[in-house]
Amino acid sequence: MFCRDAVKLVAELNQTEDIKPFNEAVFRQVLEEVQSLFEENSKDVNTITEDNTAPKNTLLVRHYAMNRNKRCLLTYLFHRMRRLRQARWELGSIIPPEISKNLIKPEAQWFHNYNKSLATYMRTIGEDGLNILNDIQPPKSLYIEVRCIQDYGRLEFDGQSVMLKKNTYHLLPRSECESLIRQGYLEHVSS
Amino acid sequence: MDVSNDSNGLDNSAFENGGLNDAEAEFESDEEELTSDKALQVLESAWLNEKFAPELLPHQQLLVECMVQQIKHMEENVQRLTKGDIRINIHTMEICRIRFIISSYLRKRLDKIEEFAVHLLKEDARRSPDEKYMTTAEAQFARDYLTNIEKLFETVALQHMPQRCANFDLDAISMEPNLKKHVFARANKDIPTILISGVHEMEVSFAKGSQHIIQYSAIAHLVKDGSVQLI
Amino acid sequence: MFVKDLTKDFYQVVAGKQCLILVNFDVDGICASKILQSLFKNDNVVYTLVPVQGVKDMKSAYDDNAEDIEYVVLVNCGGNVDLIEILQPEETVTFFILDSHRPYDLKNVYNEKQIKLLGDPTLEEAIPEYDVVFNDDSSDEEDEEEFSDNEEESAQNRRLRQHEARINKKIKRREWEEKREEALFHYEQLSYYAKSSAVIAYEMSWQMSRDNLDMVWWAIIGSTEQAILNKVESSTSVLESGNLQSHVSRLTHARGGNIDKQQLSAIKVTYDKDLRLALYRHWTVEDSLKHSLPTAVALRLWSIKGEHRMRELLAEMGLPLCQSKQKFTSMDLTLRNEFKDMIEKLSDKYKIRSIVSGDFTMQYGYRFKYCATDIVYAMLAILESTGRDRPPQLCFLEASDCLSRMKKEILEKGIEKAKIMLGYVFKAAQSLLELKQVTNAGNFLYVVISEGMLHHHLFAHPHMLLMLAQFILRAYAESTRSRKTATLPLVASATFSEEEGTCLIVGVPPVLEEQPRSFFGKAFSQAAENTNSFIDQDYFDVTMARLKSEDRPKFFDALSALLQ
Numbered sequence: 001m002f003c004r005d006a007v008k009l010v011a012e013l014n015q016t017e018d019i020k021p022f023n024e025a026v027f028r029q030v031l032e033e034v035q036s037l038f039e040e041n042s043k044d045v046n047t048i049t050e051d052n053t054a055p056k057n058t059l060l061v062r063h064y065a066m067n068r069n070k071r072c073l074l075t076y077l078f079h080r081m082r083r084l085r086q087a088r089w090e091l092g093s094i095i096p097p098e099i100s101k102n103l104i105k106p107e108a109q110w111f112h113n114y115n116k117s118l119a120t121y122m123r124t125i126g127e128d129g130l131n132i133l134n135d136i137q138p139p140k141s142l143y144i145e146v147r148c149i150q151d152y153g154r155l156e157f158d159g160q161s162v163m164l165k166k167n168t169y170h171l172l173p174r175s176e177c178e179s180l181i182r183q184g185y186l187e188h189v190s191s
Numbered sequence: 192m193d194v195s196n197d198s199n200g201l202d203n204s205a206f207e208n209g210g211l212n213d214a215e216a217e218f219e220s221d222e223e224e225l226t227s228d229k230a231l232q233v234l235e236s237a238w239l240n241e242k243f244a245p246e247l248l249p250h251q252q253l254l255v256e257c258m259v260q261q262i263k264h265m266e267e268n269v270q271r272l273t274k275g276d277i278r279i280n281i282h283t284m285e286i287c288r289i290r291f292i293i294s295s296y297l298r299k300r301l302d303k304i305e306e307f308a309v310h311l312l313k314e315d316a317r318r319s320p321d322e323k324y325m326t327t328a329e330a331q332f333a334r335d336y337l338t339n340i341e342k343l344f345e346t347v348a349l350q351h352m353p354q355r356c357a358n359f360d361l362d363a364i365s366m367e368p369n370l371k372k373h374v375f376a377r378a379n380k381d382i383p384t385i386l387i388s389g390v391h392e393m394e395v396s397f398a399k400g401s402q403h404i405i406q407y408s409a410i411a412h413l414v415k416d417g418s419v420q421l422i
Numbered sequence: 423m424f425v426k427d428l429t430k431d432f433y434q435v436v437a438g439k440q441c442l443i444l445v446n447f448d449v450d451g452i453c454a455s456k457i458l459q460s461l462f463k464n465d466n467v468v469y470t471l472v473p474v475q476g477v478k479d480m481k482s483a484y485d486d487n488a489e490d491i492e493y494v495v496l497v498n499c500g501g502n503v504d505l506i507e508i509l510q511p512e513e514t515v516t517f518f519i520l521d522s523h524r525p526y527d528l529k530n531v532y533n534e535k536q537i538k539l540l541g542d543p544t545l546e547e548a549i550p551e552y553d554v555v556f557n558d559d560s561s562d563e564e565d566e567e568e569f570s571d572n573e574e575e576s577a578q579n580r581r582l583r584q585h586e587a588r589i590n591k592k593i594k595r596r597e598w599e600e601k602r603e604e605a606l607f608h609y610e611q612l613s614y615y616a617k618s619s620a621v622i623a624y625e626m627s628w629q630m631s632r633d634n635l636d637m638v639w640w641a642i643i644g645s646t647e648q649a650i651l652n653k654v655e656s657s658t659s660v661l662e663s664g665n666l667q668s669h670v671s672r673l674t675h676a677r678g679g680n681i682d683k684q685q686l687s688a689i690k691v692t693y694d695k696d697l698r699l700a701l702y703r704h705w706t707v708e709d710s711l712k713h714s715l716p717t718a719v720a721l722r723l724w725s726i727k728g729e730h731r732m733r734e735l736l737a738e739m740g741l742p743l744c745q746s747k748q749k750f751t752s753m754d755l756t757l758r759n760e761f762k763d764m765i766e767k768l769s770d771k772y773k774i775r776s777i778v779s780g781d782f783t784m785q786y787g788y789r790f791k792y793c794a795t796d797i798v799y800a801m802l803a804i805l806e807s808t809g810r811d812r813p814p815q816l817c818f819l820e821a822s823d824c825l826s827r828m829k830k831e832i833l834e835k836g837i838e839k840a841k842i843m844l845g846y847v848f849k850a851a852q853s854l855l856e857l858k859q860v861t862n863a864g865n866f867l868y869v870v871i872s873e874g875m876l877h878h879h880l881f882a883h884p885h886m887l888l889m890l891a892q893f894i895l896r897a898y899a900e901s902t903r904s905r906k907t908a909t910l911p912l913v914a915s916a917t918f919s920e921e922e923g924t925c926l927i928v929g930v931p932p933v934l935e936e937q938p939r940s941f942f943g944k945a946f947s948q949a950a951e952n953t954n955s956f957i958d959q960d961y962f963d964v965t966m967a968r969l970k971s972e973d974r975p976k977f978f979d980a981l982s983a984l985l986q
């Protein structure tokens with residue numbers, strides 16, 4: 001049956017929300033299937049004459065199969081791209097290695113270009129630009145209590161510096177903590 | 192403590208320069224002198240509208256730029272206050288709040304632009320420069336976004352496919368917003384007739400201050416000119 | 423140096439700057455730090471808080487975090503050790519010590535520049551004068567210049583006089599040193615606890631008019647812990663409760679409005695006569711009677727006869743057995759209401775001493791009603807529940823979450839853990855008493871939790887071992903009926919770490935002593951010196967220490983020789 005590999009790709013998307021390693025093997029199989037369908041079609045197209053119209057249905061079936069394959073491939077790419085975009089908004093402009101090792105070069109290239117266009121856009125807001133990736137949550141208070149779950153080192157801000165070591169608690173300004181909370185070094189302690 | 196709606200929220204007397212001198216000049220040309228309070232209110236209502244409307248609303252670039260400048264002025268003024276002054280906390284909170292509203296507003300717009308990129312570019316191409324829904328920067332962002340997608344598809348999949356199939360029409364990923372979605376709305380002034388299309392054609396009228404649930408398509412034009420506020 | 427006006431000399435100095443807070447792993451410390459944290463949070467003071475378990479922990483926490491920090495606050499730690507020596511800080515660092523351990527190390531008391539002890543110096547006992555302890559004279563061989571004015575003296579006479587003067591000086595110096603030794607000995611001999619740090623922190627916030635019912639509740643819990651673990655004598659804790667009660671009523675009245683018609687969702691703190699039965703509202707009556715010190719000791723519930731006696735008591739109270747085996751909250755309403763009075767009436771007959779005492783209860787909303795002792799037990803259980811995937815710092819965080827009103831589930835978990843903990847303490851005590859493993863070494867009793875015992879690894883935690891030791895001592899004194907045992911202290915020991923071969927020892931003062939002052943701190947270190955054993959007095963409470971298991975027998979011998 002045609003398109004079985006393509007469906008496998010889409011099913012893989014459904015399994016988890018993360019970006020899994022790029023399934024190059026199956027991807028290539030689908031492309032090969034498209035290529036072989038096309039070749040068979042072009043062969044059969046030449047055999048169609050006034051009398052022998054039977055192959056027309058086969059042609060149609062193969063044509064639809066090719067389109068379906070194409071659609072599945074593009075869906076796979078599109079959804080991986082959307083997840084990558086989500087990662088940019090959540091984790092910042094540097095992708096952690098757990099995700100970046102699952103990407104292929106064009107995807108990394110896309111990420112780089114997306115970063116660039118986002119940065120260009122943000123620069124145009126106001127005079128110096130505004131980083132709209134901060135302030136995801138409405139601010140409740142200026143300072144928040146956080147717990148450090150991984151060694152980070154020195155954090156400097158506003159003329160003061162704090163040493164962030166594992167298993168210590170701190171009261172820090174919200175703006176400094178946000179990105180560290182997102183990266184997983186700090187944990188908000190709600191009281 | 193709702194400082195933003197307090198008449199002293201952006202306390203001009205605390206600052207040596209009133210915050211809005213430059214932006215006020217811009218607005219004067221529109222024959223409407225916006226005080227800092229009013230500007231914040233307009234920004235908040237624009238933010239709420241953008242949040243709840245299914246489609247991208249006309250941009251408010253002037254307002255955004257004005258508020259960003261306002262934030263900068265406030266930050267400079269806060270720097271000048273001595274440490275330990277209680278006003279620092281209050282003004283810093285205010286700055287954070289305004290920055291949050293602006294960021295949230297722009298993020299929501301970017302989300303919608305990415306979702307409806309093809310459709311929006313097409314629509315804006317039809318409109319005159321004054322009426323465009325996207326700012327030039329946003330339009331550029333949309334175009335870049337689409338170009339990047341095309342490049343990605345091209346390099347990974349399409350160039351490995353036979354020539355006949357290797358075309359890709361951007362319209363294939365174009366999405367149009369669902370204008371028939373229902374939204375909560377509050378009328379800011381009396382509106383005599385609103386036409387609701389659908390199975391039964393109906394005409395309703397809104398009294399000032401009343402709140403309704405209604406199809407977005409029926410009041411889209413009212414949201415855009417400010418007579419109705421989405422909540 | 424002492425700082426009496428906490429607001430001016432401590433809080434206002436630290437406000438607006440950055441500080442490092444080091445907190446000891448005990449309930450009182452957690453309560454005090456919670457009060458400080460909420461004050462700092464409202465003032466946006468950037469702080470770093472590190473929980474520490476012992477002196478080594480304190481040093482490493484200080485080294486890790488103290489770059490560029492000028493103010494360090496030590497809660498329930500550091501008062502009784504020579505801080506400057508241990509931490510080697512920079513000249514610019516100031517230490518504020520809020521510690522209930524006594525005696526203060528004299529170097530901390532007399533350090534004017536860097537160390538500030540938060541508390542009222544007039545309440546401190548018998549601190550030796552500066553001159554008695556420190557000798558400021560510059561040199562010993564200070565030659566006397568005044569002898570050189572009379573030049574007509576012959577050289578020989580002069581030399582003679584100088585020699586005499588030198589001898590006199592030496593004699594004086596030796597006298598001074600003897601006096602110093604004596605004063606130090608008297609001062610450092612007994613270790614005890616002073617006013618709860620949480621209460622001091624609360625009073626500071628009261629001075630600043632920033633107190634509220636939450637803070638007074640935390641102060642109550644801090645002082646209740648001291649009462650439960652017998653760190654202070656009962657009269658002091660009663661006085662303290664009176665003091666706290668006046669704060670509570672002031673704050674409740676300050677809220678305004680008719681007290682009876684207060685919204686049920688507001689928090690309410692009340693002070694009532696209550697039974698000293700551990701966790702009885704959350705447990706079955708039988709269990710609670712079994713595991714609480716006063717009843718268990720009086721009825722000797724570790725033996726079978728004791729069980730009979732308990733059933734007798736229940737029968738006299740009119741409490742059917744099926745009811746007493748149910749959870750307290752599911753008992754009949756009439757029985758529940760009468761329970762307190764019945765126990766009170768029968769306490770004399772069964773010689774249950776001091777079963778009734780005053781206790782605070784906090785009520786918040788409809789389903790949150792706990793008394794202070796319950797919360798103390800829950801926090802202790804959580805603090806001691808360290809395990810492989812529960813590092814001490816997580817336990818610290820959970821224990822301090824117990825104090826917040828919003829985290830009811832953690833509090834409930836803590837109470838369940840506390841029930842288990844009390845159960846283990848009782849079972850261990852029972853087996854030790856039945857197997858007669860409490861040995862009398864002449865001047866003191868000792869008991870060793872061997873590795874064959876069930877759950878022995880749980881007693882590697884200081885508080886659990888302390889509770890077990892107190893239980894065993896009282897139970898033993900009750901069961902042997904000899905007058906002498908009531909005057910003997912007890913040392914309990916349990917394996918701390920099997921790989922390193924260390925064990926934990928805890929010393930408990932005798933039953934008859936009204937004031938819980940213990941000489942074990944000094945005794946341990948002296949005995950270790952005498953036998954050349956390795957002792958690690960790492961804990962801030964000096965009656966607890968770690969020892970090498972192989973040194974234990976000769977250590978006990980040395981201890982008994984010392985206590986002659």
